[in-house]
Amino acid sequence: MSFLQAILDNINYIGGVALFLIGLHTVVTHSNLIKRIMGVNIMGSGVFLFFIAIGNVKDGEPPIIRIGEDVFIYINPLPSVLILTGIVVVVSITVYSLALAIRIYQTYGTIDQKEISRIISEESDEY
Numbered sequence: 001m002s003f004l005q006a007i008l009d010n011i012n013y014i015g016g017v018a019l020f021l022i023g024l025h026t027v028v029t030h031s032n033l034i035k036r037i038m039g040v041n042i043m044g045s046g047v048f049l050f051f052i053a054i055g056n057v058k059d060g061e062p063p064i065i066r067i068g069e070d071v072f073i074y075i076n077p078l079p080s081v082l083i084l085t086g087i088v089v090v091v092s093i094t095v096y097s098l099a100l101a102i103r104i105y106q107t108y109g110t111i112d113q114k115e116i117s118r119i120i121s122e123e124s125d126e127y
Contacts, residue, residue, distance in 0.1 A: 012053035019046030031113040033101045037094060044090040048083050055079030 007014065019042055026039030060075040101111055108116050 012049060012056065016046045016048075016050030016053055019043070019049060022046075031115075033097075033104065033111040033113060036113075037097045037101065040097070041090060041094060044086065048086060051079040051083055051086075 023039045023041070023043030023046060026042060027036050030036055030039070055076040055078065057073055057075050060073045063074040063077050104116065105111050108119050110116060110119075
């Protein structure tokens with residue numbers, strides 16, 4: 001098996017890991033809270049793609065039993081079901097994070113984490 005063939009056979013895994021790493025890079029390197037929230041969403045998408053890739057079986061059929069047809073290789077439906085729960089969790093975290101970002105903006109007038117830290121340190125020095 002050539003290197004290129006190995007990459008093509010595992011492209012879904014590589015894509016999931018790449019999305020996760022792009023999101024992680026965004027969370028770690030940006031101080032803007034909205035960009036960090038977007039990074040968390042990208043990380044979640046990478047995890048979803050990885051779980052879907054794990055559940056896929058080569059030459060597998062959807063797990064729908066049809067009368068009169070003999071299919072013995074089915075795709076695992078459990079990762080797909082778990083992804084539905086994961087989507088709800090990621091959407092909930094996103095909504096909560098955006099609500100917090102709005103409240104932080106109303107309080108400090110910025111959503112840049114470095115600027116917020118500076119403002120908080122100046123306020124604590126005054127007391």
